[in-house]
Amino acid sequence: MRRVTSADGTRIAVYEYGEPTAPVLIAVHGYPDNASLWEPVATRLTEHFRVITYDVRGAGESDHPRKRAEYKLERLEEDFLAVLDAVSPDQPIQLLAHDWGSIQAWHFVTSERLQGRIASFVSISGPSLDHAGYFLRRRGLSRDGLKQLVHSWYVFYFQLPWLPERGWRKGWAHRVFGRLERSAEGTSPDAGERSVADYVNGLNLYRANVVPRLLRPQERRTGVPVLAVSPDGDAFVTTPLQTDIARWAPNLSVQVVRGGHWMPRNDPGLVARLTLEHTRRVAGWRV
Numbered sequence: 089m090r091r092v093t094s095a096d097g098t099r100i101a102v103y104e105y106g107e108p109t110a111p112v113l114i115a116v117h118g119y120p121d122n123a124s125l126w127e128p129v130a131t132r133l134t135e136h137f138r139v140i141t142y143d144v145r146g147a148g149e150s151d152h153p154r155k156r157a158e159y160k161l162e163r164l165e166e167d168f169l170a171v172l173d174a175v176s177p178d179q180p181i182q183l184l185a186h187d188w189g190s191i192q193a194w195h196f197v198t199s200e201r202l203q204g205r206i207a208s209f210v211s212i213s214g215p216s217l218d219h220a221g222y223f224l225r226r227r228g229l230s231r232d233g234l235k236q237l238v239h240s241w242y243v244f245y246f247q248l249p250w251l252p253e254r255g256w257r258k259g260w261a262h263r264v265f266g267r268l269e270r271s272a273e274g275t276s277p278d279a280g281e282r283s284v285a286d287y288v289n290g291l292n293l294y295r296a297n298v299v300p301r302l303l304r305p306q307e308r309r310t311g312v313p314v315l316a317v318s319p320d321g322d323a324f325v326t327t328p329l330q331t332d333i334a335r336w337a338p339n340l341s342v343q344v345v346r347g348g349h350w351m352p353r354n355d356p357g358l359v360a361r362l363t364l365e366h367t368r369r370v371a372g373w374r375v
Contacts, residue, residue, distance in 0.1 A: 118187020
């Protein structure tokens with residue numbers, strides 16, 4: 089592990105797999121995970137990539153800022169840029185992300201500041217919040233829109249003061265969310281690999297970003313080749329929300345697969361295969 093320093097002084101813990109001279113793939117985890125989520129996938133990709141993972145601020149061994157505003161997408165982009173400058177300052181990288189990692193990564197691939205620095209993107213179970221805002225405006229009262237709102241109940245629960253923190257600290261929230269994932273033919277990652285801080289600090293991701301983005305979405309577009317992977321048993325994110333985005337990402341491919349939300353942990357071989365196939369197909373070089 090090494091650390092890089094973001095623009096606001098937050099220290100980010102970075103992990104590396106594979107040969108230093110191989111093409112770089114950066115994997116970004118979601119909530120309430122840390123970088124360990126990617127280890128089973130990373131070890132399967134080291135023949136082809138130098139795989140870089142990092143603990144998102146508030147998780148794992150990275151610093152844990154206390155203020156809600158320090159978890160805005162703009163701050164997360166600065167963290168990613170610090171990692172990117174440290175591991176691949178001169179060459180575009182491949183990007184793989186899951187859950188809140190994908191929400192962040194959509195912000196990265198649609199950022200003017202990062203144009204030309206990301207060659208491809210594999211997004212698993214995580215939409216752009218801005219795209220989601222337009223989706224709900226357009227389809228909020230349709231069957232697809234209402235289904236997603238039902239799936240997203242926890243997003244609104246996480247906006248409440250103190251109660252979500254108490255649920256994670258007392259343990260009953262783990263049982264509720266674990267039951268949801270098991271009912272969708274999947275299992276959530278081992279809670280023992282996370283600390284209470286991973287659960288509690290990450291609530292600020294929702295509180296700092298979701299409501300402003302859904303109410304006032306921005307028109308964010310990207311020409312980066314994107315593969316949107318949607319598990320058909322995902323208890324939290326529906327397929328239409330992830331895939332009805334050609335307006336914003338015209339270079340889009342979609343793969344609906346069997347499984348639940350925590351696909352990187354439950355089926356790392358499939359994640360590795362889809363990532364490698366997408367990169368070979370669109371990145372313009374062989375791996």
